[in-house]
Every structure is written in C-alpha cells, then in structure tokens.
Amino acid sequence: MASILKRFSHRLKVIGAAALLTVGTFAIAQEFRGDHPDTYTVKRGDTLWDIAGRFLTKPWLWPEIWQANPQIQNPHLIYPGDVISLAYLDRVVVQPGPRTDSPINVISLSEIEAYLRDLRVVDSFEELPYVVGLEEDITRGVRGHLAYARGLDGAQVGQRYMIVRPTTHYMRIGNRKCCDMLSKNDLDFRGGKIPGFGVPWSDTAGADVGREALGYELLKVNAGTVVRLMEGDVEATSLQLDDPDVEVRVGDRLMPVEAQPYDLQFFPHRPKQEMDHEKARVLAVADSLTSGGPKQVVAISAGSQDGIDNGTVLSVWRPGTNAVDRVDVGYWRGDETVPKGSRVQLPDEYAGHVLVFRTFDKVSYGLIMQSIKPSRVGYRVKSPDVR
Numbered sequence: 001m002a003s004i005l006k007r008f009s010h011r012l013k014v015i016g017a018a019a020l021l022t023v024g025t026f027a028i029a030q031e032f033r034g035d036h037p038d039t040y041t042v043k044r045g046d047t048l049w050d051i052a053g054r055f056l057t058k059p060w061l062w063p064e065i066w067q068a069n070p071q072i073q074n075p076h077l078i079y080p081g082d083v084i085s086l087a088y089l090d091r092v093v094v095q096p097g098p099r100t101d102s103p104i105n106v107i108s109l110s111e112i113e114a115y116l117r118d119l120r121v122v123d124s125f126e127e128l129p130y131v132v133g134l135e136e137d138i139t140r141g142v143r144g145h146l147a148y149a150r151g152l153d154g155a156q157v158g159q160r161y162m163i164v165r166p167t168t169h170y171m172r173i174g175n176r177k178c179c180d181m182l183s184k185n186d187l188d189f190r191g192g193k194i195p196g197f198g199v200p201w202s203d204t205a206g207a208d209v210g211r212e213a214l215g216y217e218l219l220k221v222n223a224g225t226v227v228r229l230m231e232g233d234v235e236a237t238s239l240q241l242d243d244p245d246v247e248v249r250v251g252d253r254l255m256p257v258e259a260q261p262y263d264l265q266f267f268p269h270r271p272k273q274e275m276d277h278e279k280a281r282v283l284a285v286a287d288s289l290t291s292g293g294p295k296q297v298v299a300i301s302a303g304s305q306d307g308i309d310n311g312t313v314l315s316v317w318r319p320g321t322n323a324v325d326r327v328d329v330g331y332w333r334g335d336e337t338v339p340k341g342s343r344v345q346l347p348d349e350y351a352g353h354v355l356v357f358r359t360f361d362k363v364s365y366g367l368i369m370q371s372i373k374p375s376r377v378g379y380r381v382k383s384p385d386v387r
Contacts, residue, residue, distance in 0.1 A: 042097065044080040048106035049268065049355070049369055051084075059369075060268035060313035060353075060384055077103040077265075106266045106311070107367055112357050115286075115297055116262040118245075121215040121360040125166055128253040132236055140247035147224055147248055148236035155226050155237050160257040163222040163241075163248050170214040170363055172301060173281040173378055214283075214301055214362040221246035223257060266311040266357055271383055273307035275314070280306065280381035282316060283363065291374030295367065298354060300381050303362045312356040314366065317380045318373065320346040351375045353384055 042051065052059035078084070081097020109116070129151030134141040141147050147163070155161075224239030241248060284299035285292040292298055298316075302308050322343050324335055329342045352371025356364045368375055 038085065040084045042078050042080050042082045042084065042104065044101060046080070046104050047108060048078070048104055051078075051104075052268070053370070058384070060270060060355075063267050063269060079103050103265070105264075106268055107355060107357065107369075109264065111295055112297060112365070112367055115358060115365050118220040119217060119358075119365070120164075120261075121170065121217050121363045123215055123361070125164075125216050125218060125253055128164075128255060129161075130254065131163065131248060131250055131252045133250060134248065140249055141222075141241055142247055143222075143241050143244045145241050145248075146227070147239045147241055149239060149254055150236055152226070152237040152254065155229065157226050157229060159226045161224055161226070161239060161254040162220050162257050163224060163243075163252045164218040164255055165221050165252050166216050167219045168217040168284070170217065170283055170299070170301070172212040172214060172279065173283065215360060217299075217363075218253070218255075221252060222248045224248075262358060263310045266355065268313050268355060269311055270385065271307055271312050271314065272309070275302070275381070275383050276306065277380050277382050280314075282375055282377050282379045282381065285375065285377055291376045292368055293371055293374055294352070294369065298366055298368060298375060300354070300356070300364045300366055301362065302381060303360045303364050305361050308356055308364050309359050310357055312359075312364075313369075313384045314354045314356065314381050315384045315386060316351040316354055316368075316371075316375045317348040317382055317386075318351055318376070319378070319380055320348045322346075348380060349373070350387070351379060354381070 040051070040054070048062060049059050052062040056062065079097050079099050080101045081099070083095040083097070085095065129149050131141075131147050132150040133148040135146040135148075138145070149161075152161075222241055222245055223243040224241045226237060227240045228234075228238035230237055239254075280300060280302040282298050283301050286297040300308075300314070302314075308314075322345050324333075324338045325342050325344050329338055351373045352375055353369045354366035354375075355369050356366045358365040
C-alpha cells in the first residue's frame with residue numbers, strides 16, 4: 001500500500017510540474033510582441049534592455065523567461081554571437097556563440113560610470129579622517145602635491161585613500177509642488193550649505209527641516225597614497241595626491257580605496273517587495289535643468305531598506321494635480337481660497353521606466369530607460385507593473 005501511495009504521489013508531482021510549465025509558457029507568451037522574429041543573433045554593442053525591448057512588452061521580464069528554460073546554464077549572461085531562438089513555443093533558447101567577447105550588460109556602463117565610481121551615500125561623514133593642511137599652506141592641492149590628514153590612525157605607507165567631499169544632504173520629500181524645488185543643496189566639509197560648487201545633479205530637492213534624513217552624498221574629488229606616517233611631534237599623515245580630477249581643499253574627507261565597490265552586471269527584475277508610493281520619489285535629476293529623459297540618471301528616495309537592489313526596474317509617475325473645480329467655484333476665485341471639497345484629485349500620470357544600478361540604504365541611483373514624458377524632482381516612483 002505504501003509503495004502504491006508513493007508512486008501515486010510521484011505521478012501527481014510530475015503532472016503538477018507539467019501543468020505549471022504549460023501555464024508558465026502561456027504566461028510568458030503573452031509578454032512577447034507579435035512581430036518577433038524566429039531568431040536573433042546578439043551583436044557587439046547590444047544591451048540586454050535593447051534586445052528585450054525588441055521582443056517583449058515588459059523588458060524587465062527577460063531573466064524570468066530564461067529561467068523557464070532549464071537547458072540554459074546561466075540565464076543572466078549572453079554574449080555577442082549567441083543566437084536566440086524565439087520560434088519554439090514562444091520560448092527563448094540560446095545557442096552559444098564563440099564567447100570571445102565579454103557578456104553584454106543590460107545597460108552601457110559608460111553611461112553610469114561616474115555615478116558608480118565617484119559617488120556614494122552614507123548616513124554620516126563627520127567621523128571620517130580629513131585633510132587638515134596642504135603643502136606650502138596652499139589653499140588647493142592637485143596631482144603631485146602633498147596633503148596632510150588627521151585621523152588616519154593605523155594607516156600604512158603605500159595605502160591608498162579616496163578624497164571625498166559631501167555635496168548633498170538627501171531628505172524625504174513630502175506632498176509639495178514637485179516643480180517648485182529648484183534649490184541646490186551643496187555642502188561644505190562640515191555639512192553646511194555653500195553656494196556655487198558644481199555637483200553631478202543639476203536639480204535636487206531642498207532639505208526640509210524636520211523631514212526624515214536619507215543620507216549624505218559624497219563625491220570623490222581625488223585620491224592619494226600614504227607616503228609618511230605620524231612620528232615624533234608630527235601629528236598628521238602625509239599623502240601624495242595622484243588623481244587629476246578635482247582640486248583638494250582643507251576639510252575634504254578620506255575613505256579607503258575599494259578594489260571594486262560596485263556591480264558590473266545588472267539583471268532587470270521587479271521590486272522584491274511592495275513599494276510605498278508616498279515615500280519613493282525622484283530626489284535629483286542629472287545633466288538637465290529640471291527634468292530628465294532616456295539615458296539620464298536620477299536619484300530615488302528608496303534603497304535596500306525598501307527591498308530595492310541593483311537591477312530593480314521602477315516606473316516614474318507625475319503626481320496627479322489636486323485641481324480646482326472651476327465649474328463649481330467659478331474662474332474668478334484664487335486657488336489658495338478654494339476649500340478641499342471644491343477640488344478634484346486627478347490621477348498620477350506615467351512618465352517612464354528607471355533601472356536601478358547603485359543602491360544604498362535609503363537612496364538609489366537609476367538610469368531612465370524609456371519615457372513618454374520628462375521625469376522631474378518630486379515625481380512618484382512605483383512598481384513597473386502599475387498602470
């Protein structure tokens with residue numbers, strides 16, 4: 001009797017697995033565009049997102065489709081020369097290419113290199129070692145100059161350090177007019193505001209007093225190698241500056257150089273948990289006055305604490321206007337005098353999709369992959385499937 005039950009149980013598992021595969025294949029088929037070809041050969045210069053966008057209505061589902069094919073050894077990596085078959089049961093089968101090139105990424109690293117290499121967000125920076133002086137008491141140091149640092153206890157000759165500078169204090173954005181936040185938030189070495197220092201963001205949300213702090217952004221301005229330690233009556237460690245990027249000034253902070261502090265491969269996927277649409281907002285927009293489009297970087301007020309990791313795909317939405325019902329109150333009345341009952345909350349409007357490529361505790365950097373309208377500071381950030 002026990003053997004019969006065992007065989008029956010095994011048969012149910014096999015039938016159940018087959019049924020799940022059939023349902024999964026059908027669900028996957030619904031995501032393919034109707035005009036996809038039978039095969040596609042991966043070319044040098046392709047990105048995973050671009051390829052997925054040719055065949056799928058939701059490009060971030062690409063890894064999930066590969067995972068439905070057990071014959072693929074690594075569902076994340078494809079290479080120039082690989083042939084992707086889309087003919088059999090609308091499923092993806094990769095015929096390996098020569099494997100002479102590096103695997104393709106979901107995005108081009110050149111578009112985000114500076115944000116990977118030069119920026120990071122930390123909870124605080126006051127405890128970090130700092131530059132207390134420069135050779136010959138100059139006010140700015142460049143490559144070849146000596147910088148003198150305080151707080152580098154335990155440093156060794158030959159050890160390398162990044163010279164970093166606080167630039168932005170990120171704070172939670174509340175319900176306010178998203179397009180009225182044109183205040184820059186540059187900081188000095190004490191975290192105080194200063195005017196005129198150029199940072200990668202052209203527009204950032206102002207730091208509202210009393211709102212939740214999300215972290216300080218540190219910009220790498222230079223790097224140096226320890227050449228002399230504290231000894232005798234010398235109370236500072238000497239570093240030789242060797243990076244031509246930006247001039248070093250007194251008060252700049254130091255952090256150990258990391259061999260590779262960021263990912264080099266990103267695989268698109270949905271958020272791992274439900275998004276809080278009121279907390280997740282666009283905090284900053286790069287390389288533009290007030291708004292960003294495809295291939296531009298944004299900072300988002302959601303991070304690893306919110307289930308966001310590298311490769312997470314999110315959607316950006318313009319907050320719906322709380323419009324005055326002019327038919328009800330008349331066109332002559334000022335907006336500020338209109339009560340809530342005479343206003344109408346309009347729906348949020350979809351702006352575009354963003355792929356997260358750098359994640360911190362409460363802040364993330366993302367690249368706008370596609371959009372139908374500009375993304376601006378204060379816009380809401382949601383799951384990519386929200387409509």
